[in-house]
Amino acid sequence: MNQRISRRAWISSLCGGFGAVGLSAAMRGPGPHFTPKAKHVIFLFMTGGPSQMDLFDPKPALAKYEGQRPPSVDLRTERVTGGLLPSPFSFAKYGRGGVDVSELLPNIAATIDEICVLRSVYTFNPTHTPARNLIHSGNIAATRPSMGAWISYGLGTENENLPAFVVLSPSATGGSLWRAGFLPAEHQGTHFNHSEAEPDKMIRYLRNTQLDREGQRRQLDLVQALNRKHHDSFGADAFLEGRIQAMETAYRMQMAASDVFDLRKEPEPVRTEYGTTPFANGCLLARRLVESGVRYVHLYYGQGQVWDDHKEINKNLRERCPDMDKASAALIRDLKRRGLLDETLIVWGGEFGRTPVSENGDGRDHNPYGFTMWMAGAGIRGGMAYGATDEFGFKAVEDRVSIHDLHATILHQLGLDHEKLTYRYAGRDFRLTDVHGTVIQDILA
């Protein structure tokens, strides 16, 4: 707790003494519209679409009707599918709400009282790219601003030395997913490669490879002396002043970011608790970023469509889940210990789920009709499962949650009314939720 305050205080002390020009305008957005529960969001994005039937949504009927193809599962998906494929993984009920969790996820199971499992999410498109666009931006075309950009626009930043919207991904492809779209460019996600542990490998141009700090300061002093002379001769100008300040911020950012991004500064027990995989690094980094005032961290599980298990799904899940499980649960526990879970919303999930019917015999196809996501922290009721899919886990049938509902709820926890968070562009007011979306009131504490 103390550590958190001291780091944040230290970082904010770095940005003291700023004039009201340029950057400061970006500090504040049009929101919040009401008292927020969450100040930050960490989205743990499971690219590819993880399987709900194997992780959070047990379906005994799959075993009973194994290999059969009842009419209710004859839904068109991307690929050609076969009969029902049972999950080999056992489930048990955990926590005060008796929430089902698969044996693959013992650590998440142990923290289930912080988690609300949404078992009835659905999306509109069975192909990765459009579905991913939808969950990132509320639209299947890659043109609208990403949710993180909307949140940056809505709430501004808490720390001038760091971007409000940070993307952690081992690969720089997918830049369109963290676009600002028609929002001002300052709201676009800033990408860092979290598979590295050293800051200057993560952040482009963070380190000056030629000058030490003193040398840099001398060079900057020269530039600023010339800038001030130029400014004096030209007269007051927002751009000239803003750039002088941005240079100072950049100078300090090198140090601030070096500190925040340097995972080697974490005590060994903490690193062990998260693990040392790239995803674990990402989770730990997400915590450090949130702690330093970053609004929105979008963490991609790995490179490419990792959870896209068209074949050998059981083997893949056995290999992949321990890492995801351990780091996700560590993140929840760590945030809680630091008193940050109350103000940080964690969202977990992919662009869709997987089919209860098999593909290639031992795989599962994309399933947009019904899948599982979960949320934790920041005013979300823990220890509950919300909504339900049909008896095979194909289609959400009870308390259905659309992607727009999910977005509306995330914004709501941040104190933003999804109908009021608008931006005028191309002749009309745009929203993250377009003309849809209802806040899922039943999962709010």
Next chain:
Amino acid sequence: MSVHWTEISLSIALLAPTVGAQTAGVELFEKKIRPVLAGKCYACHSSKLKAPMGGLVLDTKSGLLRGGDTGPAIVPGKPAESRLLEALKYIDPQLQMPPSGKLGDAVVADFTEWIASGAPDPREDRSSTPRSAGAQGMSIEAGRKWWAFQPVRELPAPKVKGSEWARKKIDFFLLSQLEQKGVAPSPAADARTLIRRAFLDLHGLRPTYEEVEAFARDSRPDAYEQLIDRLLASPHYGERWGRYWLDVARYAEDNPTSEATNPPYPYAWRYRDWVIEAVNQDIPYDRFVKLQLAADQMPEATRSDLRALGFLGTAPVYHKDARLSKEVIETLASDDWDERVDAVTRGLLGLTVACARCHDHKFDPITTKDYYGLASVFASTAAVLRPIRDIDPETEKRFLWVQQRLIHLDYLEKLMKGEPGTKPDEAAKKAEKFRAEIEQLKQEMESVRGRYPELVKYVAKFGTEATRRRRGDGPPPNEPFINAVYDAGLWVDGSDPDLTLMDYRPGTSRDLPVFLRGSVSSPGEPAPRRFLSVLSGPDDAPFRKGSGRLELAQSIFDDGSPLAARLIVNRVWAWHFGKPLAGTPSDFGTQGEKPSHPELLDDLASRFIANGWSFKWLHREIMLSAAYQQASAPRADGESADPNNRLLWRMNPRRMDIEAFRDSILQASGTLDTAMYGPSTDLEVATNERRTVYAKISRSRLHAILRLYDFSDPSQHSPGRDLTTTPLQQLFVFNSPFLQEHAAALARRVEGEADAGEQVRKLYRMVLARDPSGDEVDLALTYLARGTLPHYTQALLSTNEFIFWP
């Protein structure tokens, strides 16, 4: 069918008997009507619902009056014509409400009385947004009176007191407003500022020290005019102004997601080169646009002009996985058409027609029928590679179809072989069938080997591993093709339950129906290809020639010419002055900002047309004005009277965009490669020292430096760039190898100088095109006592003065 809200309001006002009766009516509403509506109707007919039943909303006053999909719910004063009452009475078996059972006769009597008394309703609307599909902002008739649609005409210069200041006609319009507000214009900028401004403006490069000094010394009265003419005659002008157009045209060389069915555009650069050439040749704007929409249908266009079709041929396209349903594929295709409608209407007409995809435009006089009339043009236009050299039309037409077919078959065959799914036997059979057709089509193309070997070479790769996409590399960009379009309607074939096929029909146009609420599964009335009704005369006929692209282009410059001219003049104004006359350069509809100087815009647009839509004429007209030549320094009196400088009491100071900034760094370091044209080069490559206009522009991976410096998102039309100033940009300035290496190159240019003082003097000339002051030399020498020359040169390149555009 739908009744205008305003008309109803009017009728209420006329019907409203007396104030006393009105009060009684309100009381009746509160006591007898509202409780019934709330208890029996809101559950299905509330504005809080995402999709109120039948589009009918009863919890707002306007909702009640507007009614639902079948018309108004009530007609105030006329119980007999009110459908709500009819429903309550349970007379019509198709219209009985509430469905839970007929309400008592007393309730029906209350409603009858209330409607007869004019249906007073005290409820305030929570939201002014109408929800029904029939809601409409402005009628076509009212729309025809909108300012932006009126003919442009030359206007007499306004009378001003200080006419000696004015140099061009536009100055009179500006000065007239300045005088009304009591603000004086600024004095002329000094010669050194002026030449720098003109160079950056027309070339995106800085003048050399020698050029600056020569200009400062030139005392001829027409020295500045000669400078402008010289700059306009240089090919660097096209590189600068062509790039502005490429923002409008959302130019890029690949797709937002480059997948199997929407691969990159290897010859997009030929479109970029055409734009640069065309701008340098000062092709009249109307022709410039017509060529981009329909060069292949203009008899006088040359084969080389077909490169202009890249405007449509490199437009963003979404991936269409053949395993998706017909409906999904059709939706994706209609997203593609939507993008074209948007780019053409916002880009060329300043109208947000894409707003009318799901419903009539909520503010502007644009209907869904208008929207689908235009979308049909693009549903009848297909993107293809066309040969760059002349070819006989029949062979070409066949080749274009064969090409599309081969791309599709090749994709399908690989899909069936690579991911056969759970019906491997069927998949194998299909793969065989696709393969056979591929071979047959390739065989067919053999017949032109003698005349057009490049076509045979092109088709050879299909059905082989050569078409398998590897990340990052496309076909070689030098093959003799252009990314263009031709007339072929697209139909989506859903006859196979497992594979959705694309059916292109050359020479056949596809007239879409209106898709109700934007859904491809809800076709409404037909929407034949035609121009926007609000801009067309009463005799507006559907397009007849092919896809209608040429007719569309002609309509823009015929019926739409006042709008088209105002729009482009406003854009050019913004590129010169940093701010437009009308604040929303791609929206001249009712939601857009009206121009600060409407007469000036009209007069200039009218003379632009009269002068043959010539950009070079327009540049001269603007740049030779006193307004353009003003100093840009701030002035207290101006700031207080007009802080946003709408009146142009000074020139707007700016910072360089990324093109000018990067090119200027290369120029200062002496490494700028001024070669023009050709395939694009990657900004990531350290040795890339070509002008930024030749950089590879990607929709899927826009280069980090372009993003950092506010480059327009090339996935959609951009009304203009929003220039930001961020700390991450400064990290680039101080820490990037690009800056460091070019600073080092710059330092090497002065290594041979006798002493540090001389080096500093030379560097100031190279970087800032001026001599340093004594202070500046002192600062430099103090720095150099401990710092290195390359770090000093980097500091100079980092200064505000360097990136500033005063």
